[in-house]
Amino acid sequence: MKLEVVTIGTELLLGLTPDTNAAELGRALAAAGIEVVRHSSVADRPEAIRAAVADALDRTGFVITTGGLGPTRDDMTKHAVAELFGKSLQLNEAVLRSLEERFRRLGRTMPAINRSQAEVPTGATVLPNPRGTAPGLWIEQHGRVVVLLPGVPSEMRGLLVEEVLPRLATRGSGLVIRSRTVRTTGIAESALAERVGAIEDVIAPVTLAYLPSTDGVDLRATAWQLPENEVERRLDAIVSLLHERAGEHWYGDDGADLAATVLQQLRTRKTRLAVAESCTGGLLGGRITAIPGSSDVFAGGVVAYDDAVKRQMLDVSASLLDTYGAVSEDVARAMVVGALHRFGVGAGLAVTGIAGPSGGSSEKPVGTVWLAAAFGGQTRALKRIFPGDRSEIRARAAQAALDLMRRLIGETHS
């Protein structure tokens, strides 16, 4: 089953409000095996709404709209869609009574303006909305369906789950759409694609997407409208294949966070962690402590932004700093050793680099970062030159530091 979503609201086109309803509808419908083939957003204007809904109906015959059902003058969805179906609006006594009852319960008298919310296109099914004043509407004629939902996210979600999805289930085929994500890091999209190879034809009708971010490159496999039992079997096989091809770059699946992976590796090895950060300035500690329960593994860190701090709080010698500069293998290694010593822990990470926008040179351009990891008596250092702006370079550096630790632990037989 396929449909289109039309989200209505001038604020969406101005970019002033993120369109969370479109994303939420996409997730919920995909989980129910329904493909959203196009999503459109239009402003609170009757002709724009009518045109967008008509276009979408012509393509798929089934449209869900959100927004424009409120009591004020800029709420025009109901009128526009009623006109499209050649229907008039009539006062629905049951809706009016429930609206008045709702205001009474809140100790208020219903303002006259809300009376318009009890007007319903003739023949439409009312979808009760206990969370707000705008009921949903299901309009069906000659096999064409438009479902009107309110724009307030909690009201939209309530109506979707309680009224729309159950009705769609009875129309559905029993087929589902499901995605699984294999997360990789430390490899570029193009290099990963070469390792994965041209498997698209082999895995069809499952599709594969490459999603690069500062965390690395995610591989997302999506199975489209297959029976539930078959979809899991096929995705399991494809995910296994992707794990194998991604090799040492694979660090987790779906919502996996590399910080959580590293914390778990250290937890099972009963080793505590400390960090020494220069260019990331606390971001690495922030990533680690974002994970609930990190305190049993993570002791703390030093943000050694100033070279004097590197000397005084991490025991990096002035001669190393003078000879090699703060962004160097020797200083990264000295920082991690200092962190191990100062915090009395068995695992450490250090980051020192040039996040920009200034401070780069031809020898050490902006993006140059030295990372060091210590675990199980071993220390490993790595130089990377990261692309992007200051914030991307810092995010990539924190992720690369975690990845260095993940690999070091994985290769250490302790």
Added chain:
Amino acid sequence: MKLEVVTIGTELLLGLTPDTNAAELGRALAAAGIEVVRHSSVADRPEAIRAAVADALDRTGFVITTGGLGPTRDDMTKHAVAELFGKSLQLNEAVLRSLEERFRRLGRTMPAINRSQAEVPTGATVLPNPRGTAPGLWIEQHGRVVVLLPGVPSEMRGLLVEEVLPRLATRGSGLVIRSRTVRTTGIAESALAERVGAIEDVIAPVTLAYLPSTDGVDLRATAWQLPENEVERRLDAIVSLLHERAGEHWYGDDGADLAATVLQQLRTRKTRLAVAESCTGGLLGGRITAIPGSSDVFAGGVVAYDDAVKRQMLDVSASLLDTYGAVSEDVARAMVVGALHRFGVGAGLAVTGIAGPSGGSSEKPVGTVWLAAAFGGQTRALKRIFPGDRSEIRARAAQAALDLMRRLIGETHS
């Protein structure tokens, strides 16, 4: 001037990735006086892309797309749009050289797969993308324009600002849509609304929106399609009014970052800053060092996640920790004094709290945070109980710490 936006990516329709590009394009184009009349999203399928772009072109004659310009097989936008214009793709030597140069700079050889990114529809203008491997493309024929931008948000933004908006400026009407934002913190939305009062009718046709986030509450005033000189005059007056009503809660306008504000306050007072973080785990340092040039003011910090670290690296006495607990006024004050002393600086911030999800008690529920600031020989402490989940509590705590410093400096005549 009117146009349509088509964002391309299966992940958008599945609701797996929020469509930040559509919102960002909406904001930037509105600011330039250009109305986005419809936004559509389609999956990574050539026929879907071709149909959506063709529909949008038929309506407005001008379309901006994002996404689908990567090197892998799921990137199909360029082919689909070239076909729509009846154009073929040709290898562009200049693009190829800049791609190879980019890989060389990062110390890598360009994989063969990236060669496809140097293929350009005949007659298209290449929009150079220094942030990534996918150049933007401007295709214009018989008065119809399609601009293809990459989907990676930072790359999209760079091309939009540097290449697209300047070209659009030469086509516009002279009327602009403009928003100004007044940023406040330390006050709830409803309390702020009472202070601001019912000014909506007075300021019309400028509209006012309240936007709460973990940073505080932003007040956004938007003027719709007015002449440039009038819009600035009206917004100036409204922004002044909002400053006055928000009072001491106002800390900056538009993109102002409270960390930058505090750094500037300290810079003019020639005072350096250090931080001592427990529950924020490095986030506060991360916020501060996100500001380019922070190194002249920010010395560094200690992430004292473990109480032993609070003792050993911040000189917090064991008896204070035993008597009052780590989340207490006395420990927050001791942490900030320890930071001043260890880093040898004149200004310090300390944060200690319970970010959850576990660790709360009836006396100190999850969200309880003690903050301390030191500046000009004074120390001030503040207890807050923040709502939200772990990540929101931590973000609010970092912002509140910065705000405590802003107010302390503001009230200190040094």
